[in-house]
């Protein structure tokens with residue numbers, strides 16, 4: 237009986253476990269997590285914080301998930317080290333778990349800025365259910381909350397806290413919000429929309445110190461020497477992969493744990509998937525972490541297959557893509573979303589009244605990315621063009637058309653059957 | 666088994682009967698005259714699309730490797746035991762992650778959640794669109810699924 241050990245019970249770990257169980261009915265599967273909580277979706281934490289959903293709905297799988305799949309859970313225990321030579325993982329409490337094949341799906345944690353005063357009570361990241369609960373408690377004592385960072389997490393947290401009736405200021409170092417995923421023109425549309433709903437946004441400003449006596453947050457000082465009085469600070473400054481457990485082992489790391497196209501690490505019987513794994517980017521081909529839920533699920537799945545069947549399934553690469561909706565304004569971005577140089581052609585269409593804004597990035601005739609605001613329904617069709625890397629020159633005009641839909645790419649599908657190989661493309665005859 | 670709806674483009678006239686019966690079938694009242702007054706307005710889960718002279722009626726293909734299911738962060742989108750892709754509106758938070766990845770663009774927004782073709786699950790005569798298509802351009806197909 238083979239022993240599979242999976243570290244991490246989130247997106248990547250769960251999808252791997254399900255595939256492993258499907259392919260091997262008798263294997264022993266052990267899942268370890270330092271969080272003592274049933275399988276939940278951390279993406280929903282901002283909805284939970286906003287009171288849009290009850291705690292019950294955070295559950296991404298049934299309470300009986302482990303039983304149903306005959307998995308031995310080891311919850312609330314941190315893995316401190318793995319020993320590839322001995323094929324064991326060491327837990328915080330000194331105990332050991334042996335494995336034949338190991339999956340590292342330890343994800344990432346919120347980066348807390350190195351800013352004086354960050355240890356004061358009232359400063360949180362938003363990554364775990366425990367973070368969300370602590371923020372919840374602190375909200376009772378909060379009149380004003382400050383978000384450090386104008387990325388997706390910062391803005392989602394801002395929405396949630398605002399919805400709870402708290403005054404919110406988002407402090408952004410860059411000239412505009414969402415600077416990681418779009419340039420200034422679309423970002424300003426989103427910024428205007430959010431500001432109109434009552435969230436204050438201050439750009440081009442960094443926080444320099446968190447103030448407060450008695451170890452409790454009372455305010456934050458900005459680089460222009462102004463002080464915002466606040467009781468709660470949520471830091472949304474990106475994430476950092478949890479790779480400490482492979483330190484000083486043969487498992488190769490860069491920023492994350494480096495994996496090949498089979499999601500295998502530099503050690504044959506150790507795989508990695510999700511936010512912790514650094515794999516080839518679908519567009520650039522460079523080692524990248526696109527720390528996103530869909531990437532984690534698909535990587536987990538492929539890792540699971542390969543752990544059971546040997547390296548049979550290839551991963552076509554990670555893709556940067558995001559979807560959010562702020563106060564009724566949907567936004568979807570994918571792939572390359574900034575014009576880095578002149579070799580990238582840009583197409584834009586907009587209607588300021590609605591507002592609707594669409595921007596497309598094309599290189600050598602191939603769609604490499606897009607930003608959609610206001611009208612996102614056909615995002616997946618554009619997304620498929622990015623993934624399939626086909627020459628879109630023939631249909632370029634219709635990309636920006638309001639009437640764009642799947643039918644418009646039919647000529648490309650028919651001309652590139654080897655790329656559109658999935659059986660579903662044969663269902664239109 | 667893979668269950669889905671196949672469209673024969675040569676037979677499709679673009680009359681949009683499928684869109685209409687779909688919207689009514691998935692309305693609260695299931696009655697055309699009353700459904701038009703519902704809020705949010707009933708949404709068809711099929712869409713008649715065209716390019717040049719080719720017309721198709723497209724809807725969820727119930728993909729084997731359903732990208733929407735992998736992308737859904739609330740497990741609202743799921744694979745049913747019969748292999749079809751189904752959606753649980755109760756769990757949906759309307760994040761549009763599924764819309765972001767659907768290669769056919771056939772997941773629609775309705776109020777705060779999304780909706781898609783459910784192959785008229787539980788309907789005695791099968792999908793309403795297939796039954797009502799005047800030219801029989803739509804048909805339910807069952808294929809043996811490849812073990813991947």
Ligand SMILES: Cc1cc2nc3c(=O)[nH]c(=O)nc-3n(C[C@H](O)[C@H](O)[C@H](O)COP(=O)(O)OP(=O)(O)OC[C@H]3O[C@@H](n4cnc5c(N)ncnc54)[C@H](O)[C@@H]3O)c2cc1C
Nearest residue numbers: 244245246247248269270315342343344510511527528529
């Ligand atoms: C508030 C919020 C909103 C988000 N919204 C979106 C969104 O809209 N769309 C999107 O695509 N992504 C979103 N994300 C990102 C998404 O949640 C992650 O990409 C996804 O969770 C990654 O899954 P994972 O399985 O790789 O790792 P994680 O979810 O980070 O899980 C890691 C697991 O490993 C365990 N673990 C870590 N270290 C150890 C250790 N040493 N020992 C034992 N166990 C350990 C953890 O307890 C956890 O169970 C959001 C994230 C947050 C926090």
Ligand code: SF4
Nearest residue numbers: 737757758760761763
């Ligand atoms: S919109 Fe609903 S079904 Fe689609 S991914 Fe989000 S939660 Fe899942």
